[in-house]
Amino acid sequence: MADADALGDDHTTFIRFEGMPALSHAAVQLHTAGIVNSIQDGHPGFVSDGYLNAIAAETTTTVLELEAAGMWERRDGGYLVVADDMLKVTIDFNEKTDRLEAECAQRGEHLPSDGDDESGWVTCSHCTIPLKRPDGGPVALPGGGPLGPDPRQ
Numbered sequence: 541m542a543d544a545d546a547l548g549d550d551h552t553t554f555i556r557f558e559g560m561p562a563l564s565h566a567a568v569q570l571h572t573a574g575i576v577n578s579i580q581d582g583h584p585g586f587v588s589d590g591y592l593n594a595i596a597a598e599t600t601t602t603v604l605e606l607e608a609a610g611m612w613e614r615r616d617g618g619y620l621v622v623a624d625d626m627l628k629v630t631i632d633f634n635e636k637t638d639r640l641e642a643e644c645a646q647r648g649e650h651l652p653s654d655g656d657d658e659s660g661w662v663t664c665s666h667c668t669i670p671l672k673r674p675d676g677g678p679v680a681l682p683g684g685g686p687l688g689p690d691p692r693q
C-alpha cells in the first residue's frame with residue numbers, strides 16, 4: 541500500500557456542497573447510500589447498524605466523520621440523518637412517482653409520450669415509467685401496471 545498516497549485515498553478527497561460541511565468522498569457516498577437504503581427499508585432518515593454492518597466497505601471512520609460534521613446522530617440501533625435536505629428531496633421524488641404511478645394504475649393505462657421514436661424510448665408522459673426501450677430493460681406491465689421484470693437478468 542506504499543502507493544496509497546499517490547493514488548489518492550477517498551478520505552483525503554474533500555468535496556463541498558452548498559450549505560454542507562466539507563466532507564470526504566467516502567462520507568458523501570455513505571450519506572447518500574444510507575439515505576436511499578433508509579427509504580427502501582421503510583424508515584426514512586434512519587440508517588441502521590444492520591445496514592452499516594452489511595455493506596462491504598469499512599464504515600467506522602466515515603460514520604465518525606458524518607457524526608463530527610453534524611450530519612448523522614447516534615441513536616439506538618443506528619444513526620439518524622440530521623442533514624436531511626437530500627432526504628427530503630429523495631422522499632418527495634419517490635412519493636411523487638408513487639402517486640403518479642398509482643394514478644396510471646387506476647386509469648388502467650399509461651399515457652405514452654409521443655415523438656420519442658428517434659431515441660427508441662417511449663415513456664409515460666404522466667408517471668415517466670418506460671413503456672418501450674431500446675436497451676431491453678424492464679418496461680411497464682400492461683393495464684397501467686408498475687415496472688415489469690428485467691428480461692436481462
Ligand SMILES: [Zn+2]
Binds near residue numbers: 641667669
Ligand atoms: Zn404512467
